[in-house]
Amino acid sequence: MRADAAALHEQITASVALLRRHLDWDAAVRRLEELNARAEDPALWNDPEEAQRVMRERTRLAEQVEGVRRLEREVADALALLELAEAEGDQAAADAAVADLRRLAEEARRREIESLLSGEADANDAYVEINAGAGGTEAQDWAEMLLRMYMRWAEAHGYKVTVTERQDGEQAGIKSATLLVSGPYAYGWLKTETGVHRLVRISPFDAQARRQTSFASVYVYPAVDDRIEIEINPADLKVDTFRSSGAGGQHVNKTESGVRFTHIPTGIVVSCTQDRSQHRNRAIAMQMLKARLYELELKKREAMAEAAEASKTDIGWGHQIRSYVLQPYQLVKDLRTGVEKGNPQAVLDGDLDEFMAAALALRVGAVRSAASAAAR
Numbered sequence: 001m002r003a004d005a006a007a008l009h010e011q012i013t014a015s016v017a018l019l020r021r022h023l024d025w026d027a028a029v030r031r032l033e034e035l036n037a038r039a040e041d042p043a044l045w046n047d048p049e050e051a052q053r054v055m056r057e058r059t060r061l062a063e064q065v066e067g068v069r070r071l072e073r074e075v076a077d078a079l080a081l082l083e084l085a086e087a088e089g090d091q092a093a094a095d096a097a098v099a100d101l102r103r104l105a106e107e108a109r110r111r112e113i114e115s116l117l118s119g120e121a122d123a124n125d126a127y128v129e130i131n132a133g134a135g136g137t138e139a140q141d142w143a144e145m146l147l148r149m150y151m152r153w154a155e156a157h158g159y160k161v162t163v164t165e166r167q168d169g170e171q172a173g174i175k176s177a178t179l180l181v182s183g184p185y186a187y188g189w190l191k192t193e194t195g196v197h198r199l200v201r202i203s204p205f206d207a208q209a210r211r212q213t214s215f216a217s218v219y220v221y222p223a224v225d226d227r228i229e230i231e232i233n234p235a236d237l238k239v240d241t242f243r244s245s246g247a248g249g250q251h252v253n254k255t256e257s258g259v260r261f262t263h264i265p266t267g268i269v270v271s272c273t274q275d276r277s278q279h280r281n282r283a284i285a286m287q288m289l290k291a292r293l294y295e296l297e298l299k300k301r302e303a304m305a306e307a308a309e310a311s312k313t314d315i316g317w318g319h320q321i322r323s324y325v326l327q328p329y330q331l332v333k334d335l336r337t338g339v340e341k342g343n344p345q346a347v348l349d350g351d352l353d354e355f356m357a358a359a360l361a362l363r364v365g366a367v368r369s370a371a372s373a374a375a376r
Contacts (some may be wrong), residue, residue, distance in 0.1 A: 002094070005082055008101040012075055013107035019068050019094050022115040032061045060092075060123075060184075067111055075104055114185075115362045121222035121298055122188030128179040128289055132169070133196070133215030140173030142199045142214040145348060150193075152350030159183035164274045164284055172205070178270075178288070180223065187222040192359035193352070194220045195321030202327045211327055215320065221295040223287070230290040238262040241278060259285045268292045322355070324348070337362060 038044055044051050078100040085093035115124070118295040128150050132143035154161045154266040165178040181190060196217050203212040225232060241256040260271040270292060272285040324344055325331045333340045334348045337358035339346055347355075 002082070002086075002098065005079075005098050005293070006100055008098070008105045009075070009079065011105050011165065012071070012101070012108045015105075015112045016068060016071060016075075017062075018112055019108075019115050027070075028061060028065055032058070032065055032371075035061065042348045064111075071108055071111070073299040074100070078104065085175060097296060109361075110357070113357050116360050117188030119188065120299075121294070122191075123185050124187045125180060125223035126187035126190045127164070127221050127223060128181060128190060128193070129176070129219040129221075129289060130174070130178070131176045131217045131219075132216065135212075135214050137169060137171045137173065137205050138203060138212050139214045139216060140169030140171075140175055141205070142173070142197075143175070143177070143216040144169075144173040144217060145199070145217055145305040146197060147179070149350055149352070150179060150181070150190075153352045154179075154181045154183075154186075155348075156350050157183070159186055162274065164288065165271050166273060178272075182223075187220065189356050190220045191222075193218050198323045200323065200327065201355050216367050220368050221291055222298070224290050232263070232286075232289065232293070232294050236264050237263060239282075257281055261285050261289050263293070266293070266296065266300060268296075278295055334358065351369045 035054060043236070044054060053162075078097045079099075079372055082094055082097035085097060117218065130143050130146050130150075132139040151161050160182040162180040162182070163177060164180050167175040167177070169175055196215055199214045199216075201212065201214075202209050206212065211332050238261070240260040240262070242258040242260065243256055257276055257278045258271060258273040259278060260269065262269045268289065270285050270288040272281040274283050274284055320335055322332065322334045324347065325333075326344055329346050330342055331340060332344050334355050337355070339355055339358045341351070341354065343351075
C-alpha cells in the first residue's frame with residue numbers, strides 16, 4: 001500500500017476507535033434500538049413533549065452511530081479500490097482512492113472533535129455577550145464588528161440568532177450586546193470563543209490615520225431549558241428599569257421597557273432590551289440570569305480552576321485569546337492554539353470553524369494521551 005494511503009488509514013482507524021470509545025459503542029447501539037422501538041409506538045405521541053425529547057435523542061444518536069458505520073464502509077471500499085488499482089497499475093484509480101481516504105480522514109477528524117461535545121450543556125443554545133473595552137468609539141466599533149462576525153457564523157450554520165440586549169455607543173458601534181444563538185450544540189461550539197479579542201488597524205475615526213489597538217470581550221454561557229430548574233430568591237434580586245436605546249421606534253425610547261437584574265449573592269448582572277414590552281423583557285432577562293447561574297453551577301461541578309467570572313478579566317493587554325491584525329499586515333492568530341489565517345475579512349465574515357475546531361482538538365489530544373497511557 002502507498003505510504004500516504006497507509007498513513008491516512010492509520011489516522012482514520014485511530015479516529016474511529018476514539019469515536020467508538022466516546023460513544024460507548026455497545027451501549028449506544030442498544031439505546032438506539034430502544035429509541036427506534038419507542039418511536040414506533042403510537043402511544044408515545046400522547047405526550048408531545050416526551051415524544052419530542054425521544055425524537056431529538058434518537059436523531060442525535062442515529063447520526064453518530066450511522067456516521068461511524070458509514071465511515072467504516074467507505075474506508076473499506078476505498079482500500080479495496082486502491083488494492084485493485086495497484087494490482088492493475090491504474091494510477092488514476094489509485095489517486096482517486098487516496099483522495100477518498102483523505103476526504104474520509106478529514107471527516108473522521110471533524111467527527112472526533114464533535115464527539116467531545118458531550119458536556120452537560122454542550123447541546124444547549126448559547127448566549128454570546130460582547131462588551132467593548134476601554135477606548136471609546138474605537139473599541140465600541142470593534143465590539144460591533146464582533147457582533148456581526150458571530151451573527152454571520154451562526155447564520156451560516158443554520159442557527160437562529162436573536163439580539164436580546166444591545167447598548168449603542170455614543171458615536172458608533174456598541175457598548176455591549178447579547179445574542180441568543182439557538183440550534184444543536186450551539187454552546188458546545190461557541191464556548192471556545194470566551195475571552196478577550198484584540199484588533200489592530202488604521203483607525204477610521206482618526207483624521208491622522210494612525211494605527212490603533214482595540215479590545216473587546218466575549219463571554220459565552222449556555223441557555224437553560226425546561227428540564228433544568230434554577231431557583232432564584234426574589235430577595236436576592238435588584239431590579240432596574242431604563243429606557244432602551246437603539247432600534248425599536250419612538251415607543252421604545254419613551255418608555256422604560258429595558259430591564260436589568262443584579263443577582264446580589266453572585267454579582268451577576270443581566271439586562272434585556274429586546275422587546276417593547278417591559279413584561280417580556282423581564283421574562284427574557286430572567287432566563288438569561290438562570291442561564292448564568294446554571295453555568296456557574298456547571299463550572300463548580302466540573303471543578304474548574306477558575307470561577308464563572310474569571311474569563312471576564314481586564315479587557316486589555318495580556319488577556320487576549322485572539323488577535324486580528326488588519327494593518328500593517330493581514331493576519332488573525334489564535335494565541336491558545338497557534339492557528340493563523342491570512343484573510344481577516346473572511347474571519348470577520350464568520351469563518352471561525354478552524355479556530356473553534358483547534359480549541360476543541362486540544363482536548364482530543366489530551367484524551368488520546370490519556371488513552372495511550374492507560375493502554376500501556
